[in-house]
Amino acid sequence: MATVTVRSPSKSAFLPALLLFMIVAINQSEAQLSTNFYASSCPNALSTIRNSIRTAISRERRMAASLLRLHFHDCFVHGCDASILLDQSPTITSEKTAPPNDKSARGYELIDAAKARLETICPGVVSCADVLAVAAKEASAYVGGPSWAVKLGRRDSTSAFPDETLTDLPFFKADLQTLIDNFGAKGLSPRDMVALSGAHTLGQAQCFTFRDRIYSNGTDNIIDRGFASTRRRRCPAVGGDDALAAMDLVTPNSFDNNYFRNLVQRKGLLETDQVLFSGGSTDSIVMEYSRSPSRFSADFAAAMIRMGDIQPLTGSAGQIRRICGAVNN
Structure with missing residues (x-):
């Protein structure tokens, strides 16, 4: 009887199939997210x-x-x-x-x-x-x-x-490169990062997150002195860590591009705000958004969609919790 030699496929032979499997798996995961996902199952x-x-x-x-x-x-x-x-x-x-x-x-x-x-x-x-x-x-x-x-x-x-x-989660004292790395690890670009940071046109921050910045005694050359003085009224040098201050003094409850105009004027409340406009690679994006509310709005929406795509559980993974605070029994 003739001997038949069966050769094991080389590792390189597996690569095209493996890549195809990975692409299909990724596409299937993304395909399961759809804007009309509940059109039939829960139309309202x-x-x-x-x-x-x-x-x-x-x-x-x-x-x-x-x-x-x-x-x-x-x-x-x-x-x-x-x-x-x-x-x-x-x-x-x-x-x-x-x-x-x-x-x-x-x-x-x-x-x-x-x-x-x-x-x-x-x-x-x-x-x-x-x-x-x-x-x-x-x-x-x-x-x-x-x-x-x-x-x-x-x-x-x-x-x-x-x-x-x-x-x-980004630390409120992070430098620009650390922020870029944080967002990059989630598949988001520096432009996405700047656009998403624009959400700080709304809301308030606690005193402990910006105290060092407003009490820098002139050593921080990227803060407007009048702005720092105004902010000290709501944030004492000692105590009051939980005291709140609006991120944007002018329109704190309206979504607009005033956040970026503030950065250009060195009036960013948090270090991670002002670092976006401090002589670094994102200065041009901040300037663009400060001049064009429509560009900011469009990029913010696009970045929110991309952020919503970060590692979703789909198919049979996870569950549909009946109560958001607890896993189903």
Whole structure:
């Protein structure tokens, strides 16, 4: 009998098939996110979220900034999976109590309320991650910012990732290159980073995040002295860490490009704001946005869509939580 020699395929022979598999897997994951994902399963989902969120912001306009921030903090930690909404439990260490969130993240109850309404019309259909993504868009639109078509179909995480909040969320004292690296690790460009930072045209910051900057005694040559003096009225040199100050003194509750005009005038409140216009590679983007509100709005919307694409759970991964603060039993 003749001997038949069977040769093992070389490693290089596997590469085209492996690459094809990876491309197909990525495309399948992205294809599962669709702007009309709930068109049949819950046709009133978007209007239900819209009505709930707009009613809440009409009561407290500052909540628009809080919802945008909540979506950002969710997506940057292990992807847009609603892990930030999970409460502390015997089996889960919540992200809510992690240092980047414990003093500043808010608006959880609004997401819970919108989700509860959805459960009455389409139980077990709409994920908390999608509610959060739509809420951010509605928050922007309600206060004069851009709107965009939210891609849907995310599923919810069954775990929280508090340790990743310390490594993945930008630190308020980070330098420009560190910020670029933080955003780049999430697949976002420096232009995306500057555009998303423009959300700081809304909301307030706590004193401890900007005290060093306004009490620099002239050593910080990238802060306007009159601006620093004004900010000291709301932030004492000692104590009062939780005292709040508007990110934008002129239009603190309206979404506009005044944030970028402030940076050009050396009136950025946080170090991570002003560093975007301090002689570095993003100066030209800041200048462009300061001159063109329409360009800023368009780029912000596009960046929010890209941010919403960060590591979504799709298909059979995760679950559709019935209550956003707890994993299904």
